[in-house]
Structure formats: structure tokens, C-alpha cells
Amino acid sequence: VTNAVAAASEVPAATPPGAGSAAGIFNSTVAGFAIGTAWELGALDEINDRGGLDWSDFATRHDLDRAATDSMFAALSAVEVVTRQGSRVEAGPAFKEVYDAKAFFHWLTIGCAELFADMPTVMRNANRVGSFYRRNPVAISYACRDINRQAFDPVFRESLEQLDVDFASVADLGCGSGERLIQLAKAYPGLRGLGIDIAASALRDAEVSVRAAGLADRIQFAEGDARNLRPDPRFAEVELLTCFMMGHDFWPRENCVASLRRLREIFPNARRLLLGDTARTQGIPDPAKPVFTLAFEVAHDLMGAYLPTLREWDEIFEEGGWKCLRARPVEIPTASVIYELA
Numbered sequence: 412v413t414n415a416v417a418a419a420s421e422v423p424a425a426t427p428p429g430a431g432s433a434a435g436i437f438n439s440t441v442a443g444f445a446i447g448t449a450w451e452l453g454a455l456d457e458i459n460d461r462g463g464l465d466w467s468d469f470a471t472r473h474d475l476d477r478a479a480t481d482s483m484f485a486a487l488s489a490v491e492v493v494t495r496q497g498s499r500v501e502a503g504p505a506f507k508e509v510y511d512a513k514a515f516f517h518w519l520t521i522g523c524a525e526l527f528a529d530m531p532t533v534m535r536n537a538n539r540v541g542s543f544y545r546r547n548p549v550a551i552s553y554a555c556r557d558i559n560r561q562a563f564d565p566v567f568r569e570s571l572e573q574l575d576v577d578f579a580s581v582a583d584l585g586c587g588s589g590e591r592l593i594q595l596a597k598a599y600p601g602l603r604g605l606g607i608d609i610a611a612s613a614l615r616d617a618e619v620s621v622r623a624a625g626l627a628d629r630i631q632f633a634e635g636d637a638r639n640l641r642p643d644p645r646f647a648e649v650e651l652l653t654c655f656m657m658g659h660d661f662w663p664r665e666n667c668v669a670s671l672r673r674l675r676e677i678f679p680n681a682r683r684l685l686l687g688d689t690a691r692t693q694g695i696p697d698p699a700k701p702v703f704t705l706a707f708e709v710a711h712d713l714m715g716a717y718l719p720t721l722r723e724w725d726e727i728f729e730e731g732g733w734k735c736l737r738a739r740p741v742e743i744p745t746a747s748v749i750y751e752l753a
């Protein structure tokens with residue numbers, strides 16, 4: 412009996428379990444963690460740059476547990492992100508698409524891990540008081556850096572090139588990793604930057620990155636809540652405001668109107684606000700949700716965080732004291748846009 416059981420466990424499945432099967436869903440869940448991990452450990456970049464790697468050698472070079480490394484690649488192979496032959500790992504049929512979306516997986520499985528793990532607790536009304544959920548702000552900043560690079564940055568650069576006002580000082584609201592300010596300071600010599608974020612841990616990381624880039628004399632940081640900033644002498648010189656992937660934190664509507672108005676008061680010399688964000692989608696059938704959308708919307712509902720639709724955004728600027736000059740669409744994530752507000 413023991414031998415028969417052992418033999419059965421070694422028989423390969425004739426066809427891989429499809430996405431609609433329990434095994435397919437189960438394996439995809441494990442693979443989601445493996446994708447975020449393989450990216451953070453450098454495996455996805457190495458496979459992308461060199462076409463493949465030797466997992467045993469990879470484990471040695473990165474001082475990783477051998478069995479865990481082998482299993483991580485097994486999880487990737489289960490969903491055809493890679494193929495495996497002996498210790499050789501190569502890009503599989505799903506690699507390219509998953510590589511482009513790697514930061515979304517990381518955001519979900521590493522940045523939002525605790526939120527989803529606590530889903531049964533978080534959903535109970537009795538528990539939804541105070542700080543009732545936890546996420547990992549440093550991991551979220553890490554993922555956002557890549558989401559920006561792929562999705563928002565090309566459209567952001569276009570927005571800057573077409574701005575019809577000069578700016579010598581910029582403040583980035585919800586600056587996270589500080590990457591936007593670093594890129595701006597590199598592109599615009601002499602530009603001064605101020606990063607504002609509510610998460611002290613993200614700011615500590617951002618400061619390290621700014622020092623490493625040799626830009627500490629031009630980029631500073633302030634811990635604060637962008638919804639209700641306290642006056643700071645540094646705010647008076649700011650001519651351009653940027654705010655990416657946090658604008659929805661200004662909502663619900665009444666609060667957002669108040670925050671937008673307050674930004675005008677507290678940054679009296681800001682000529683433009685470039686606001687890039689992802690909105691709640693409408694009307695996409697559940698089985699047709701594109702990558703990220705489902706996770707983004709479920710996470711915000713779990714957190715009790717309002718997520719406005721694009722229509723709701725369009726209808727708020729005037730009341731908030733800003734004039735929308737342009738709305739530039741961003742392809743991925745679905746329902747993303749950069750507003751140029753004056």
C-alpha cells in the first residue's frame with residue numbers, strides 16, 4: 412500500500428490543472444507568493460536578462476535555503492512562468508506577461524500579505540475600529556517604484572514636458588520611496604524637492620535612497636498627513652505639486668473637497684498639481700477582471716478605504732478649487748489617469 416501511494420504521488424498529471432479548477436487556483440495562490448519573492452530576490456530579472464539560470468547556483472550566490480529555492484521555482488513552474496530541466500530554470504510561456512506584472516504580485520502577496528491573511532477578522536464589523544489592519548509600507552513602496560516605472564512614468568514625463576509653467580521647487584504628496592523626487596532632481600538640475608508621507612518607515616527608506624543618489628542637499632522629507640498638513644515654511648516655495656497612487660486616500664467626497672482646498676491654501680505658490688491615480692472600475696464582469704484591479708478593489712474594501720470612480724474624480728476638481736486642464740490616460744492598471752490641475 413505504501414509503495415502504491417508513493418508511486419501515485421510521482422505520476423505526472425496528464426494535463427496541467429486549468430485556472431478554473433481547484434488545483435489551478437490553489438497552485439496560482441502559491442505561485443503569487445513565489446512571483447513576488449522571485450522578483451525581490453533577483454531571480455525574475457536574471458531570467459529576463461539572461462534567458463535562464465541554474466537554481467542551485469542561484470541559491471548559493473544569494474545564500475538561500477536550497478530546498479526552499481527549489482520549491483520557489485517549482486511554484487513558478489506549476490503555473491508555467493518558468494520551465495525546469497534538472498537544475499536549469501528558463502522562461503516559460505507565461506514569463507513575459509508575469510514579468511511585466513511582477514510588481515502587482517509583489518504589492519499583493521508581500522505588501523498586502525497581512526491584510527489578506529486577516530481577512531476573516533477584518534471583515535467583522537465589530538473589529539473595524541482603530542487601526543484594524545496592517546500592511547507593509549516599505550514593501551508597498553518597493554512595488555510602487557516598478558508600477559510607476561512601467562505605468563505612470565512615461566505619461567508623467569509627457570505631462571512635465573507639456574507643462575506651460577516653470578517650476579524650481581516640487582512637493583510630492585505620499586512620496587513613498589522618494590523615487591519620483593530622485594528622478595525629477597536628476598532630470599531638472601537645481602530643482603528642489605520635498606517629499607511628504609504619513610509613513611515614517613517609508614520616509615526612512617526614502618532618505619537612504621536620496622543620500623545614496625547624492626541628492627540630500629536638494630531633496631528633503633517631512634512626515635505628515637497630506638489630507639490635513641500643518642503649515643511648514645518650506646511649503647511657500649513649492650511651485651509644482653505631484654501626488655501619485657495616494658489621491659484616493661483624500662476621499663470620501665467631502666473630505667477630498669476639503670483636502671484639495673487646503674492644498675491651495677498651504678501651498679499658495681503651487682501653479683499645478685499633477686495627480687496620478689487608479690480609480691474603481693465599473694461594469695467589468697468578475698471573471699474578466701484584468702491584473703491588479705480585483706486585488707486593488709478588494710484590498711480597499713477590506714481597509715474600509717473609499718475608492719472613487721473616474722467619473723467621481725472628474726466631478727470634484729472645481730469644487731475643490733482646481734481647474735482640470737487635462738486628463739491623460741494610463742494604460743495599466745485599468746482605470747488609471749494623470750490629471751493636470753491648475
Ligand SMILES: C[S@@+](CC[C@H](N)C(=O)[O-])C[C@H]1O[C@@H](n2cnc3c(N)ncnc32)[C@H](O)[C@@H]1O
Pocket residue numbers: 548551552555556559584585586587588591607608609610613635636637638654655656657660
Ligand atoms: C501606493 S504608495 C505610492 C507611493 C508613491 N507616491 C509612488 O508613486 O510610488 C502610497 C503612499 O502614500 C502614503 N500615504 C497614504 N495616505 C497618506 C496621507 N494621508 N498622507 C501622506 N501620505 C499618505 C503611503 O504611506 C504610501 O507611501
